[in-house]
Amino acid sequence: MTAGRKYWLGADEGMTFTPSGENSAYTEYADTVPRAMTEHSRTMDPGVFEVVGRGVYQVFGYALSALTLVVGTDGLILIDPPEDVEKGRRQLEEVRKISDLPIRAIVYSHWHTDHYAGVKAFVTQEQVDAGECVIIAHRDFMANVLAGNASGTGPLLAARVEYSLGSLLETGPEGRVNGGLGPDFVMRTISLIAPTVLVDDRLEHTVAGVRMVHSWAPSEAIDELITWFPDLGVLQSAEVIQGESFPNLHTIRGSRYRDPQQWFKSIDRHLRPLPAEFMIPSHGRPVAGRAEVAKVLRDYRDAISYVYDQTLRQMNRGLLPDDLVREVRLPAHLAASEWLGDFYGGVPHSVREIYVGEFGWFDSDPTSLDPLHPAESSRRYVDLMGGREAVLAEARKAADGGDHQWAAELARHLVRIDTTDREARQVKADALRRIGYTTPNSNWRNYYLTAARELDGTIDYSRKLSLDAPDQIAALPATALLEGLRVRIDPARSANAERTLHLHLTDSGQDLALHVRRGVLEAVPGLPEHPDLAVELTKPVVLGMVYRDLYGTLAQAVDAGQAKITRGTPADLREFLGWFDPLDPAPIRLSDR
Structure with missing residues (x-):
């Protein structure tokens, strides 16, 4: 950012910016980097935005996501720790320049890694267990985290994240330039503390003397939460407003269908009615001024609505995805918006996803x-x-x-x-x-x-990235991880198998029955009536089984007295666990097709 330039967006008054540190994006002009991309990188200088007189700050430019800080009467509220602990520690340095009050609440706006994985830079599990800090998230947060690691689509998702976010590339003119929504995205130490306060549709409460309202606004993520501070006039828009770029109505790294109609209606229902004087997004710089915030929200929802509506309009004329990409473009007044650039999401791949999301893959040609x-x-x-x-x-x-x-x-x-x-x-x-x-x-x-x-x-x-970081895994329910073996059962090896394994977790008292029936695994909480096999074990043993070697880990635990076979034999267990695929450490190759 050049000297004398206003760093935030919107009105000239009501906000300040204090720069601190070097920009980790690539900011030089080069023949191998489009000029617009370089200039986008230059908006990502790290520093702290302050909403003057409101006790609200955005710690910006240190990670893919920006941390929101609210200073209360006797403590601090944080929204969206970054993608790793190392970046979180750097953000904490800036937080402590502002206040040394204890952290009383942390909000995860949604389940994506760059909105929670740096949490242990700020608080410990012990502090949360002692009630010194609450962790706030949507009720489905943990289920979504679980689905995004090795118990669901995790291995493929990790590979495609590496491709789309460029983590296998170096930063430079022939590699990664920026993270689109922030200066960079490289994860080192990933952490997770499970939420202690769950939000359904809406929750209004007061923490550290600060009144806040969390609203469920499904959009970029199905569990997205925005936070409104009614006494401060500040809206934390999470990733409903996805930075200074056209939104990722579909992410090419892969995701379930993000319904654009649901997205722009979330903006209409939950964001636009608020008399917000300032908007702090989880990606991108803040916006000052009530009229300016209203305009950003209107333009953003109009862009989503336009692309969705025009795609359906052209589909109803019989156009197929390749045709739709040619026909559906943002109108000039929206394409010119500083919030709708072609830096992260994109109209062409969104149009294709809308077709598939609404009608499926079949193009009507037999x-x-x-x-x-x-x-x-x-x-x-x-x-x-x-x-x-x-x-x-x-x-x-x-x-x-x-x-x-x-x-x-x-x-x-x-x-x-x-x-x-x-x-x-x-x-x-x-x-x-x-x-x-x-x-x-x-x-x-x-x-x-x-x-x-x-x-x-x-x-x-x-x-190579690993979304299955030990600290994150340790926070996930053991029974849910075991249920994730459903996607690893080999139908050929288990074609004639019908057997039940009862697992009793001695450290939590939980019971789980794994029923294998000819290529299908059914996981049922509780005690089975007549199990063929039974094992007593602890959660650490379960983690080793799921993420390393199913039978080998269990056998070692039995030898060490950390697990006990109470029904069946070691040979029976070896056969049962042999029906499941091991995790393959080899990289998934995506370009040989």
Whole structure:
């Protein structure tokens, strides 16, 4: 940010900014970085915004998310710890420059890692257990965290996060430029403390003398909570307003359908009626001024509504996803908004998701019902085009002429046929890299560049993320983790199996029955009537089983006296646990297709 420039958005008065530290985004102009992307990076200098006279602050630019701080009469309220403990500690330094009061409440606005995983930089589990600090979240928060780790789609989600957020890339002109919603996203130490105060639809209460109202506003996440401070005139908009970018109506890293209609109606119902004089988002800089806040909210909901409504309008004319991308564009007045840039979410991939979300994958052409496998289809196309050498030559010709998308599509056929074809992989990688250098959207850029490195063998897997951090896992219910074995049962190995395992957790007193019936696992809380097998064990043993080696961990625990087989034999248990897939530590490859 240049000297003399107003750092926040909206009105000139009512807010101050104190810079502190170096910007961790890449901020230099380069031929491999679109100018708009560089200028977006330059809005991410770290520092502290203060809503003057209200005791409200935003600690900005130290992580993908920004921390909201409210100073009460005898304590502090924090909203959205960052993605790791290290960034949280840096934020805490800024918090302590403002106040040394104890932290009385922490709000997780939703279940995504960058809104809770740095919590132990601020408070300990012991402080929460002692009632010194409450943790506030939506009632479904823990269930959503669980679904996003190894008990659900965690392994694939982690791989796709690495692609879309660029964590396998270095920061620089040929790598990661910024995090789209913040300067960077690299997670080190992930922590979690389970919520102690759960919000259903709405909760109004007072903490540290500060009255606040939490409202459930499903949008970017299904469990999203906004927080309104009625006596301060401040709205903490969470990620309902998703930073200074068009919202991620769909995230290319993968998620369940984010209903755009639900999203803009959440803005209409829960945010726009509030007389907010200031808005503090979880991503992006704050907004000052009642009229300016109202305009941001209106433009944001209008952009979502426009894309959704026009997509359905064109669908009703018979257009398919590829056609919709050409037809549905933001109108000029919305495209020009500083809150709707092409830096994180994007209209083209949102339009495609709306089609699938509303109608499913079938495009009404019966040819799509049972198509050839892509590898077989590619083999036939390559034969038609004159064979491998002809296709490779045409791909290189396209690349030399600057038609990098066509070059990548041609080379893709060759890679599908033979994933070890180094020349084809290199042509595709070079094409993707050139495309990536031209897009200001951080998710698209990172996906292009990471895929290119996977294809040409220059990818650095030592930077690999693990969403299954020990501290996070320890906070999850053991019985729920065991239920997650449903997605790991091998139907071939368990095709003729019908057996029940009773697990008694001695440290919590919980009981769980795992019923295997010919390729299906049913997990039922409580005592089974006639189990075939039974084991007494502790939660740490369960964690080792789920995240390391199912039978090996249990056998070691039995030998060490940390678990006890009370029905059946070790051989029986080895057979039972052998029906489930082990976790594969190898990276999931996404670009060989």
